[in-house]
Amino acid sequence: MTSYVKIPSHLRPSDPQGPDLLTQERESASFDVKELTLLLYGIKDLERYHKILNIIENDPVFDKTNIYFMGRDKLFEYTIKKEKRLVQLIKENKWNVEELQYAEWFLDMPGPFGAHRGMFIPTLIGHGTEEQKKKFLIPAKNYQIIGCYAQTELGHGSNVQGLETTSTYIPETDEFEIHSPFLTSSKWWIGGLGRTATHAIVMAQLKSNGKDYGPHPFIVQIRDLETHLPLPGITIGDIGPKFGFNATDNGFMLFEHVRIPRFNMLSKYCQIEKATGKYISPPNDKINYGIMVLIRSLIVTGVRVTLARAATIAIRYSAIRRQFIDKDEPKKLKDGRIVETSVLDYTMQQYRLFPIIAQSYACFFTSKAMNNLYTKYMEQSSDGNYSLLADIHASSSGLKSLTTTMAVESIEDCRRACGGHGYSSFSGFVKFYQDYLPNTTWEGDNYVLTQQTARYLMKTFRKVTKNPKKYASQIGTNPTITYILQYLNEPNQKCMATTPLNFNNQEFQLKAFRHRIAYLLANAVDQIDNQKKSWNSMLVEINRISHAHCQYLLVQNFITALQYNSQQQINDESLNILHNSTSLKKVMTSLCNLFVLHTMEKDVGEFLESEYLTSSQARLLRTQVYNLLKEIRPNAVSLVDAFLIPDALLSSALGRYDGKVYETMIDWASKEPLNGIILNIDPNNNNTILEKAKL
Amino acid sequence: MTSYVKIPSHLRPSDPQGPDLLTQERESASFDVKELTLLLYGIKDLERYHKILNIIENDPVFDKTNIYFMGRDKLFEYTIKKEKRLVQLIKENKWNVEELQYAEWFLDMPGPFGAHRGMFIPTLIGHGTEEQKKKFLIPAKNYQIIGCYAQTELGHGSNVQGLETTSTYIPETDEFEIHSPFLTSSKWWIGGLGRTATHAIVMAQLKSNGKDYGPHPFIVQIRDLETHLPLPGITIGDIGPKFGFNATDNGFMLFEHVRIPRFNMLSKYCQIEKATGKYISPPNDKINYGIMVLIRSLIVTGVRVTLARAATIAIRYSAIRRQFIDKDEPKKLKDGRIVETSVLDYTMQQYRLFPIIAQSYACFFTSKAMNNLYTKYMEQSSDGNYSLLADIHASSSGLKSLTTTMAVESIEDCRRACGGHGYSSFSGFVKFYQDYLPNTTWEGDNYVLTQQTARYLMKTFRKVTKNPKKYASQIGTNPTITYILQYLNEPNQKCMATTPLNFNNQEFQLKAFRHRIAYLLANAVDQIDNQKKSWNSMLVEINRISHAHCQYLLVQNFITALQYNSQQQINDESLNILHNSTSLKKVMTSLCNLFVLHTMEKDVGEFLESEYLTSSQARLLRTQVYNLLKEIRPNAVSLVDAFLIPDALLSSALGRYDGKVYETMIDWASKEPLNGIILNIDPNNNNTILEKAKL
Incomplete structure (x- = not known):
């Protein structure tokens, strides 16, 4: 690509250098990054990942260096070319669905053929007769x-x-x-x-x-x-x-x-x-719901990698970016010079960013749980048993709403945590955020969806309240019934924590979330059934209920994953890796605690209102959140490294693996096509361009 | 502009029609819209507004119809042309600063000459010697x-x-x-x-x-x-x-x-x-601070119109957009046909949008208060008295941080409240949001700024605690000293509300916000001074303190504006209008209550934690927020009409004054230049464009 500005080649950034800083960060990890990566991907998928990445990275048609400079016309033409090349690769390499998914992820290109593969073909498969498939599906698969x-x-x-x-x-x-x-x-x-x-x-x-x-x-x-x-x-x-x-x-x-x-x-x-x-x-009308549940569970999986991508950029850049000298604890170079403090050492930056790493891992365990539940449902439904449907439909609706809203907010939080440079397209956040945004609207508007979740939960609440004994056997297996029964038995439950550390107790944590959702639910049902409030007048509460329920699911799935022990038989590759490594289990436990307690602290009003927490416990809770930030600090860069988001996908000057932030910023800027024109700025001369310059 | 697609001309939107719906909404207002507009602008500025708008609207160079279709290259060229035309108009019409401000607002064009007018010239004036001004200021003012x-x-x-x-x-x-x-x-x-x-x-x-x-x-x-x-x-x-x-x-x-x-x-x-x-x-080093305070107060004024612009689009479109039939209360046309419910009738939509109208009015009264304080400071400082500086610098820093973050969030909330169409550039939100975003970073990063505010507040807290009697005379005039002293006298103050309506009591409201900020402050000072916590470890609390203080200022300024009475001498055009109109005062009181109680409810955790509110009061508070939404509903469209944001500025198909939403959406879409090409989609043919089509 053309450089329009010649940057003096002898200049380098002032010390300390980005690559050195990342090396230091990586040396401070308490766990094996490769092991954590394996936990996330599994062996087979990791092979697939590398195979596909190798092809995508080395194909000149997919070169992204120009993309940030394109207007819509050029971008569209370029995307059509990429779509065509992708089709050729699919045919040449006979990629299966999983391989294609990796290719699409790396290409990061919502394009004109997306709906063809993602909606048109699946709908033909799901709703077409054999003759219809013969007529339409075959030419569709051939891109005729x-x-x-x-x-x-x-x-x-x-x-x-x-x-x-x-x-x-x-x-x-x-x-x-x-x-x-x-x-x-x-x-x-x-x-x-x-x-x-x-x-x-x-x-x-x-x-x-x-x-x-x-x-x-x-x-x-x-x-x-x-x-x-x-x-x-x-x-x-x-x-x-x-x-x-x-x-x-x-x-x-x-x-x-x-x-x-x-x-x-x-x-x-x-x-x-x-x-x-x-x-x-x-x-029966239950067929469509199955597909909807599947699509929503894929969206939650998408949230995990979305959060991972955003956190990777922000954490790496925050380790390199330095701002002010922390007078209480000034940082020194090896030669004794005092330098500004890395922004990653500021509590506020940690508070803004570390919970996002934790969210990504929380989504990992929940998307696994959702997939398992979906598989179970599909097995049962093929025998005509649809008993799981209402529950997984309600939960998947609410989880789609909660997690995609969380993802959008977290991308933007990560972007702003990068200061001014976050606003540059070269940050890798701009197109990324813009393309992700519709997730809050499509496949069910995030506000409308919460009504479906809450309606089901209220129905369940009424059912269980009417006849608690009938449902007692489902304690521990059905999360909704579990928290409703516990609440009915003990509506005035109180948190027993007396120190910040007590909040790490997983039983305390689960009880807190169970009590809060059941309290909200009991209140809302009372208002509708006894105070005769209309559904419309309750919509704000309804939204709260859905979120509280789904936060509980995220919390429960994370904690459950950690609670297996090595004595148990585990038929799960990830959990085996997790429970065979003390160091991994330790860092995952810190992240789980941070996810749970930070979520609690953000909505502390609801925990206080339900009178599970007291005012002084709320302060202890917050102290524990800060303690966890310190605990996670040395592992921050390695935790995002483990996500294995390739530079080719990040397209970010700030987040690149090697830490060459400033060199890349100025190199990419020199390629801005505007730098190839010379202006006439005289207000009395209507000719605006003096000439097109070339270096 | 070219249409590339011929839309069948006989089609119109299904009933009810947008213009009819807005007419109905406008008929339900309880106040005179023109009177409220006058309150916001004042007579002189309103004349200026119309004079400048007339010139800008009718100048072909400023035609915006093409703008959403431009890539960066074309947009930049077009902007240079606009900048040059603006300079010609400034010279021809001899516009003063205020007139130019209106022109720049209507043009909505952050462009290459912006820093020349906004930073270069003011810095020359403020920091240049007479000889330097001769050499640089004169040619700068002439755009040489x-x-x-x-x-x-x-x-x-x-x-x-x-x-x-x-x-x-x-x-x-x-x-x-x-x-x-x-x-x-x-x-x-x-x-x-x-x-x-x-x-x-x-x-x-x-x-x-x-x-x-x-x-x-x-x-x-x-x-x-x-x-x-x-x-x-x-x-x-x-x-x-x-x-x-x-x-x-x-x-x-x-x-x-x-x-x-x-x-x-x-x-x-x-x-x-x-x-x-x-x-x-x-x-002395106090000169620069004066200018910084002024710039920040202008940013807060900017927030007011930013919120107004966002709310205008979302409220008008929500009155027209219909979704689902509310079964409890189905809507009928005059001919008896049941139609879907306007989304503005859903509590959730009201809860998302009405507080933003209220925020805009809150910022109006606070930016007035800031300007008055700044004028007072400038008078005093010319006599060498800088006693106000520390206070207004601290408050203006925090207010800049709080209100610009609020504005960014509110634009995005309004955009999402428009559903799918909010994502279209034609919504008028996209470029608007994108151009507004840097306000959270420039003129002081919003996180860094809160440290300045909190540092001052803590200093004041220590000072007042040491010697409360010395400061007793400043109760009622200095807001910070007022709440600190009240807290020291009565640290266990409780809210006395027993009904939702009690929360409308302005004394209750002020006490709540005073107690909460003083509580946060007392706690933080205790942690730093007695528990020896480092500044860095306190950054999250510091951010909270600044926000709580500035929310209190917004609340106090709004309430103070309403508390004048007609017996008092009022040297203020806006307040005169407000207090001479019962209907205006009534609707402003509703908005003030909504602003205060919604702000309280969003951060209810802090009010519960400071033990000013009990759990059951938190529920009453929420009920009162919902009551206020109902109260405001009939005035919603007229409240945004009063902002008088011209269509030329909105550039929005959704928010236009006449309500022709769908006609405009499809008309603008037909002009998308991509519609002028015909594609070759065959993956085996690398030529992507069949031909450029013309209608």
Whole structure:
């Protein structure tokens, strides 16, 4: 890449040097970083990781050095090239799903083919008949057609039942007529639709014989395969620039009485009978929920690596960045010179950053637990047993809401913890944050979702309260029933801690979170059932309930992982590694304590209000949080190293593994294309550019 | 502007229509919107507002319709054009400072000339001798030279004392030698430096006769006035793309033994004597603080309009956007059809948005109070009386930190409250948020600043505790002394509220905030003085203290404004309007209560921990917050209308005054330039673009 500014080559940063500082940090670790990495990935995935990274890093098409300088037009063209190259690699290397996932992670490129792979193909697989798969799935897998998933409309998002696009059965011709009656019926936000897709799965209100059957999916060819122009009656466009995701062509689409064959209604579960137009309804409505649960559990897994990526940049840079001399404890170089204190040594910086490392590990154990539960559910449901569904649907909804909001806030906290340089695109935070943001809205708006969680929890609370004995056997296995019964038995439970260290007691910790969620729940049910408050008037409390429940799940899953002991048979690679290493177990215990106590402290009002904690205990709790920050300090850099986020993904001058922060900042700046022009600044001369300069 | 997609012209949004909904909302107001607008602006400023808006709106150079589609290169060129046009208008219309401020606000264009007007010229005025002004200020005001302010370096921001650039006096030639000894010494983030400025005020470590005198300002010509190329020994470049501010050329700069005449050290207050190199020190160091206080008070004023702008978009769109049918209270059209409920009717949405309206009004009264205090200080200081300085410096630092963090969070809360469409650039939130963000870092990092505030408060606490009687006379005039003395007299004060409505009592409210800050302060002083905790270990508490103090100031200023009565002589246009209108006073009282109680509720842990509130009172408090939301609901749209944020500034499809949300969204989308290309998506064909299409 062209440098437009010649930087004097003899200059280097003032001492101490970044690489030396990171080396020192790495030497102070109390555990084996490679071992922790193995705990996180497992042997097989680690091999996969390196194999794929090697290919991606060495392919010139995927070179990211230019990306921060591109406007939307260039970025989009570049992304199409990357998408095409990725397809070639998938075919050449015969990548499986897991391998492709690694490739997509490293590429970090939400692009126009994303919905094709992530939504169009899975929906065909899940809802298509064998004939439909023959017709659409095979060309889709070969990228002869590109699909998108058109559900959201200009006027409707979360309320799918309210969609306006119609699909009316016309018995005379055995067709459906897809139509957009209003401007607000326009499909909107549809990834890959704007410029790319040839086909769409369109969610439309099914109408037949004058009756409405609600939203159903239809396959519609939307563009000519030769000219790539929209087919007659279909208006399509890209919806314009966004906060992030600008390499994706989110699109809009209007239909004017467009006919498709009856064959194109996705008919694995329900269909319209030929000629009669009779609606044949699905065997049960639990199928869709299974997929939703899976997608949400993947989002939680995504949170873990998102937090890891943000923390990696902020922690490494904070170890290198120095600011002010701490007069109580001045830092010296080996030659005795006093230098400014590393910002990572300031309590405030630790308080801002270390809990984010802990959050990432908390999400690791919870996403494992979610996956295990999902697998169990899938086994049971194939035998027609759906008893787990309500619980895992409620918890996965709430966890999606809680953890994605946490991730967005934590990326931004990490960015701001990098001071001014966090605002530069070269920090690696800007595009990263912008592209991650939609996670709080899609797959269920984070506020709307909490209503689903709380509704289930309240139902359970009423059920258990009515007949506690019936549920006593589920104590210890069902977390919701456990905390409700404990609360009913002992509604005035108090925390017994008398020293900061007492707060490390895992039983104290679990009780605190159980008491708090049950208290909130009991109160809300009382207000609705006895004080006759409307659901709408309770929405703020409802949100609190969902968060408290899901924080409890995160806490419980982290603690449970640590509570195995080596006598037990463990069929889990990660837990085996954890429990065979004293040093790993020790550092994970510190992180678990920090996660639990920091979470508690942030919402201390609820623990005080539920009268589990007293005022003076709240102060002890806070002291213990600060003690844990000190405990974690020597391991901070190694803890983020263990996440193994490659430089190729970080794309960050601040977070790179080798610590060459300042050299990279100025090198990348010299490549800014604006540096290739010379301005005319005279206000009386309307010509703004004197000339394009070249070095 | 070109439309690339033809939208069927017969389509309109489904009922109810946006304009009708806003009309209904406006009809339900309990007060006169024009009267409230007058309260906010005053007669003179309102005239100025309309005069300037009329010019800006009708100048084709300032047309913003294209702006969301521009990459950095085009945006920068366009901004230079706007800057030049603005200079022409300033000269043609002879705008004064206030008029220019309105123009800059409406233009909403942080650009390359910003630092010239905002930093370079004011520093010349404040620190230049008469001869220096003659030489530099006159051409600067004529835009014959363009200046920037080069303080921050690649390795140093907040710690100005640690800057590395040196300026060494050379008696032999009567010059200074400006030099960058390290890569980290490079000036960095300097607005207008990258491509534009011809001159810079460079902050450099002054050295003379082998002694160091700390950072001082020097004027350096950095580019040739003809060729606009950097002068010999100076390396300059733009630092590259950022989260926002991409129309500004923030730059970097390295010096290699660059000589400037002794004359160029800004010498109003201190200088180097010719030949001897003797340092003549400034009369006192309080001058700089005065300017810093002023800049920070302007930032708080900026917060008010920032919050107003964000709330305007979110409230108007929430009145139009409908989602789900509230089963407890379904909404009907005039013709009886049940329609989905406006999201503004959901408690959660009100809880997210109404406090932001209240925050804006809180900032209005506090920025007025800060300005009054600043004026008083300037009067006193011209007589050599600096007694107010420590207090207003501490409070303005903390208020800058608290309110800008609040503004950033509130813009983002408003954006997310707009659901998916908040993510579109057309929401008007994206560029707005991105450009506002640096406010949390510049003019003092928001975390570092709170240390200054807390340090002063602790000092005061110690002073007052030692000798309470000495300070008794200042109860009621000095807020800090007032709450400290009240706490010392009654450290176990309790809240007397027994009903939700009791929380509207302004004396209860003030006591709550006084007790809480004094409690935090007493605790922190105890930990430092008696338990010998280090400053570093207390940084989290220090941040809390500053926030609690500044929240108290916001609360107190709001309540004080409402507590005037018509018997009193009021020399204040706004307060006169407020106290002559029962309806205005009523709605402002609701907003004040909401501001106070919502702030209290968000940090309820601290009020519980200080044992001012009991657990059951915390529940009453929350109930009262919900009651206030209901009270404010009918006035919501009119309250944001009163802010009078023009459509030209909002640049928002969602927030426009006429409510044509969906029509505008699709119209703007049709203009996305990507819609002018046709793709080749075949993975086996490396040509990505089939053709550039035109409608």
